[in-house]
Amino acid sequence: EDQVTQSPEALRLQEGESSSLNCSYTVSGLRGLFWYRQDPGKGPEFLFTLYSAGEEKEKERLKATLTKKESFLHITAPKPEDSATYLCAVRVSNDYKLSFGAGTTVTVRA
Amino acid sequence: GAVVSQHPSWVICKSGTSVKIECRSLDFQATTMFWYRQFPKQSLMLMATSNEGSKATYEQGVEKDKFLINHASLTLSTLTVTSAHPEDSSFYICSARGGDKQFFGPGTRLTVL
Numbered sequence: 001e002d003q004v005t006q007s008p009e010a011l012r013l014q015e016g017e018s019s020s021l022n023c024s025y026t027v028s029g030l031r032g033l034f035w036y037r038q039d040p041g042k043g044p045e046f047l048f049t050l051y052s053a054g055e056e057k058e059k060e061r062l063k064a065t066l067t068k069k070e071s072f073l074h075i076t077a078p079k080p081e082d083s084a085t086y087l088c089a090v091r092v093s094n095d096y097k098l099s100f101g102a103g104t105t106v107t108v109r110a
Numbered sequence: 111g112a113v114v115s116q117h118p119s120w121v122i123c124k125s126g127t128s129v130k131i132e133c134r135s136l137d138f139q140a141t142t143m144f145w146y147r148q149f150p151k152q153s154l155m156l157m158a159t160s161n162e163g164s165k166a167t168y169e170q171g172v173e174k175d176k177f178l179i180n181h182a183s184l185t186l187s188t189l190t191v192t193s194a195h196p197e198d199s200s201f202y203i204c205s206a207r208g209g210d211k212q213f214f215g216p217g218t219r220l221t222v223l
Contacts (some may be wrong), residue, residue: 044214046112097144102152
């Protein structure tokens with residue numbers, strides 16, 4: 001059975017304190033790994049798609065990397081506005097369905 | 111680009127009534143839309159896949175007669191929760207497929223009294 005596990009469950013950071021979130025996956029035939037950001041009471045916002053091991057994507061203070069077993073979302077010098085829940089999802093089939101991890105809730109204090 | 115809207119953003123209804131939620135892709139056409147539900151502090155659980163012009167495909171354990179999905183056009187999918195009960199109270203989120211990505215709507219908070 002395909003599994004997506006995110007850690008830690010919650011992360012409290014001081015403004016400027018860089019850190020990484022982990023998404024480990026056990027799937028048969030990865031067709032894409034997706035990172036989303038979700039603010040409370042809102043729908044997820046697309047951040048990145050990674051397709052193959054070694055691939056990296058960057059957007060402002062966020063950088064996503066992918067290996068054959070896991071993905072990392074690095075947050076460099078975070079600001080309070082980076083506070084959100086970050087969701088990782090994998091696509092393994094031709095029908096574009098996504099399986100989501102439980103998410104990591106990041107809180108950045110000023 | 112890739113904006114998805116949902117209506118209503120929140121709804122309160124009495125037990126036994128039906129509620130319809132609309133999901134629209136505003137600036138792109140989506141042959142495939144997805145419906146999820148999310149309980150507090152939990153992740154998104156896929157309920158069904160909605161394909162334009164054909165019947166929806168439901169995930170295991172989701173009652174198709176309770177959660178009616180219609181995808182009548184390339185920009186609109188609707189989810190109707192029939193005979194709603196308090197246990198159906200949740201945050202319902204739709205997404206529309208654009209290429210290989212899913213773009214999500216803002217969600218609909220359903221409270222059944």
